[in-house]
Amino acid sequence: MAATLTVILVFAAVGVFPYFVPSPYLLHIGTLIFIWSFITTAWSYMGRFGLVSLGHGAFLGVGAYTTGLLFNFYGLTPWVGMLLGGLAAVGLAVVIGYACFRFGVIGDYFALVTLALGEVVALTLIAFRDITGGSLGFTLKSKGTSLFYFQSEEKIHFYYVSLAFLILGLLVWKWIDRSRMQKALRAIGEDEIAASTLGVGIIRYKMVITMISAFLTAIGAVLYAQYITYLNPHTLSGVAPSLEIAFKAILGGMFSLWGPTVGTALIVSLEEYFRVVYGSTFVGFSQIIYGLALVLLIIFLPKGIYGSVQDWFKKKA
Amino acid sequence: MTELLLNSIVNGILLGGVLALLAFGMNLIFGVVKIIHLAYGQCVMLGMYVVYTLAVQMHLPVILSCIIALPVMGIVGLVLQLLVINPLLKAKANPLTQLLALAGLTIVVENAAQVVWGADLRGINIQLPLIHIGNVFLRTSNLIAFFGALLTLWGLYLFLNRTYLGLAIRSIAQDLDSARLMGINPRMIYFITMAAGGILTGLIAAFFSPIYAVHPHFGGSFTLMAFIIVVLGGMGNLLGGFIGAFIIGVVTSVSAVLTSTEIADIIVLVIFISVILIRPQGLLGIRVSK
Numbered sequence: 001m002a003a004t005l006t007v008i009l010v011f012a013a014v015g016v017f018p019y020f021v022p023s024p025y026l027l028h029i030g031t032l033i034f035i036w037s038f039i040t041t042a043w044s045y046m047g048r049f050g051l052v053s054l055g056h057g058a059f060l061g062v063g064a065y066t067t068g069l070l071f072n073f074y075g076l077t078p079w080v081g082m083l084l085g086g087l088a089a090v091g092l093a094v095v096i097g098y099a100c101f102r103f104g105v106i107g108d109y110f111a112l113v114t115l116a117l118g119e120v121v122a123l124t125l126i127a128f129r130d131i132t133g134g135s136l137g138f139t140l141k142s143k144g145t146s147l148f149y150f151q152s153e154e155k156i157h158f159y160y161v162s163l164a165f166l167i168l169g170l171l172v173w174k175w176i177d178r179s180r181m182q183k184a185l186r187a188i189g190e191d192e193i194a195a196s197t198l199g200v201g202i203i204r205y206k207m208v209i210t211m212i213s214a215f216l217t218a219i220g221a222v223l224y225a226q227y228i229t230y231l232n233p234h235t236l237s238g239v240a241p242s243l244e245i246a247f248k249a250i251l252g253g254m255f256s257l258w259g260p261t262v263g264t265a266l267i268v269s270l271e272e273y274f275r276v277v278y279g280s281t282f283v284g285f286s287q288i289i290y291g292l293a294l295v296l297l298i299i300f301l302p303k304g305i306y307g308s309v310q311d312w313f314k315k316k317a
Numbered sequence: 318m319t320e321l322l323l324n325s326i327v328n329g330i331l332l333g334g335v336l337a338l339l340a341f342g343m344n345l346i347f348g349v350v351k352i353i354h355l356a357y358g359q360c361v362m363l364g365m366y367v368v369y370t371l372a373v374q375m376h377l378p379v380i381l382s383c384i385i386a387l388p389v390m391g392i393v394g395l396v397l398q399l400l401v402i403n404p405l406l407k408a409k410a411n412p413l414t415q416l417l418a419l420a421g422l423t424i425v426v427e428n429a430a431q432v433v434w435g436a437d438l439r440g441i442n443i444q445l446p447l448i449h450i451g452n453v454f455l456r457t458s459n460l461i462a463f464f465g466a467l468l469t470l471w472g473l474y475l476f477l478n479r480t481y482l483g484l485a486i487r488s489i490a491q492d493l494d495s496a497r498l499m500g501i502n503p504r505m506i507y508f509i510t511m512a513a514g515g516i517l518t519g520l521i522a523a524f525f526s527p528i529y530a531v532h533p534h535f536g537g538s539f540t541l542m543a544f545i546i547v548v549l550g551g552m553g554n555l556l557g558g559f560i561g562a563f564i565i566g567v568v569t570s571v572s573a574v575l576t577s578t579e580i581a582d583i584i585v586l587v588i589f590i591s592v593i594l595i596r597p598q599g600l601l602g603i604r605v606s607k
Binding site: 112117287291 | 413420427431580
């Protein structure tokens with residue numbers, strides 16, 4: 001009960017925050033945190049059950065590019081495009097997921113197959129440069145502030161929309177937690193063979209969770225693209241964004257509801273801090289610290305920051 | 318067109334030689350330390366920066382710079398073993414955790430390179446003559462790399478098969494517990510393997526330096542390439558890796574000529590995914606039941 005109250009209070013505080021501190025810069029940072037937290041939360045639906053994907057960039061790219069290209073070439077509203085992009089990502093997830101689960105590819109091998117998948121999508125986007133603009137990416141046609149075209153020149157709109165999406169992502173986590181699927185997937189994650197002898201449909205459950213994760217990741221990418229109004233294969237697909245999603249979630253703790261959000265908030269703020277304080281002379285500097293922190297955390301705190309803090313409190317109680 | 322094709326096949330074979338050396342290092346580390354060294358290409362990149370710093374910024378002769386790069390990269394290998402791999406082994410981390418930790422390491426290495434050397438392309442700018450035999454054009458630097466790599470592989474083969482230390486390394490790779498019972502200290506062998514792997518990255522860097530200009534994201538594609546070859550040949554299978562390197566070398570080179578470099582990379586990645594799905598033991602591997 002106290003926990004629920006805290007959560008409501010935190011969201012209320014985040015919700016009214018722009019009225020007390022009307023800074024466009026802080027709104028921008030907040031929006032980025034919400035969007036990427038939504039995506040890392042969606043990633044963790046799979047990650048927490050041992051399905052560590054290093055290729056969620058593939059779903060980002062497919063979702064954002066489907067929506068963006070349909071809008072730029074045919075004027076299709078991103079609200080419909082978003083669903084189509086999500087479905088395209090689900091289609092890709094079905095193909096690669098079924099292949100992996102059917103052949104029993106798990107653990108580090110699953111991570112490596114998905115890593116290759118993310119790169120395949122990036123290279124495809126670059127190769128079809130006549131349509132996608134290749135490595136340079138493309139800009140969404142500007143429609144000013146339009147609800148129908150999901151574009152806005154007011155940062156505050158995206159602040160609230162992305163906050164709403166983040167809450168949706170967290171609610172889906174809760175829903176998964178209460179479902180039968182959670183028990184089955186946990187059993188599979190712990191011991192796949194034992195679970196299958198008990199009659200748990202391994203492929204089916206893994207497929208469902210992968211499809212949900214891919215769909216919401218693609219939606220998150222559309223949200224990001226609509227906010228930035230620019231799509232680039234290097235920020236929306238390929239190895240770098242795929243690893244970043246995984247690392248933000250792992251850093252915060254992919255096994256707990258708030259872990260991915262905490263990890264994302266931490267990394268985004270840290271990056272901004274270094275960018276503001278040290279400027280462009282130390283472009284790589286924040287990334288070095290981020291990488292070092294990651295390596296150390298992965299070795300010594302495998303449950304992530306939030307997960308470890310949670311454990312510590314549980315031990316005290 | 319046939320000339321172009323012939324040229325690309327020959328260049329693919331030459332590339333395959335160096336890739337074989339790259340895959341050998343990764344394979345050896347996987348076989349002995351049982352770790353997928355996901356930062357291997359990044360180590361080659363560091364080696365190339367060492368060569369660049371010595372040859373261009375400190376005006377040393379290129380050959381001397383390349384020779385100095387070998388022990389320097391050997392030390393880098395030792396440091397990695399001490400600071401990253403030993404703690405991972407001590408924490409009994411599962412393979413996935415090890416993979417993620419090394420992926421995190423690539424971020425550190427790439428960005429450290431960017432802070433130290435900047436994001437621009439750095440090359441040692443030496444011009445070696447072009448040789449042509451019939452209709453085939455060959456770059457001397459590629460030839461040196463090819464024959465150098467083959468010679469090194471031969472040396473490594475002799476080392477592993479004819480020396481006592483080589484025997485110890487192979488026995489650790491084959492059966493850790495039995496090797497330990499025979500009085501081999503695995504920790505020592507791990508250090509030696511990582512140092513040898515490090516020296517190899519230095520050597521590859523020396524071969525690459527006259528061919529490519531280096532930049533902070535240079536290593537990533539070579540890590541991926543080496544790993545794809547290792548998987549194709551069967552993880553830990555040195556002969557398989559050797560054959561796989563030439564297959565991948567020729568496939569990339571020919572498909573880059575026929576289509577575009579992106580499509581060539583896609584083809585290689587699709588081969589990789591298919592091998593993991595359908596034949597995870599690799600081309601020459603034997604399936605081990607879990």
